[in-house]
Amino acid sequence: MLDLNPSLMVIVLIVFFSLLFLLNHVLYNPLLNFMDCRSATIADDLEKAKELSGNSDELYSKAKSVTDLAKTEAMAIRQKAIDDAKALANSKFEAKTTELDSKYQNFMKELSASQEELRVTLTSQLPLLKESLKTKLSNL
Structure with missing residues (x-):
């Protein structure tokens, strides 16, 4: 059947x-x-990725702090501008109010003087008016 051949083996x-x-x-x-x-390359790349991730977190926190600081500065500048505008508006309002008050006082003085002048004029012409009224009444 099967023969084992040592040289072939x-x-x-x-x-x-x-x-x-x-x-x-x-x-x-x-x-x-x-x-x-x-x-080894994969392990190095993972290590570098972790470092970059740490760096990006650090950079993100720095950027966030810078933007927060800029926002607070912008709010302060905005508030200062609003306060300055309000102060300017109030000063203009006060100036206009005093100007109008002085004009009103002058007007009242002129009105009083005009009223006095009219009274004096009417008083001086009162006899003439009475005379003219008498003549008109007598004509009727």
Whole structure:
């Protein structure tokens, strides 16, 4: 049936070991080296990503603090501008009020003088008016 041939077995064993040696040097070792290098590269990239993430968090917090400071400064400038505008409006209002008050006082003085002048004029012409009224009544 089956005969065992020792020389054939030795040749198969030599071919097997030589193929194992050749594949080990040509295929397995370069493949293992590539996988080790790739693992090291991935680990380095992860470490760099963590550093960059830390840097981005730090930069984000700095940017947030700068924007918050700018917002508070802008609010202060805005409030100062509003206060200045209110003060200017109040001063203009007060100036106009005093001007109108003085004009009103002058008008009242002129009105009083005119009233006095009219009274004096009417008093001086009262006898003439009485005379003219008497003549008109007598004509009726």
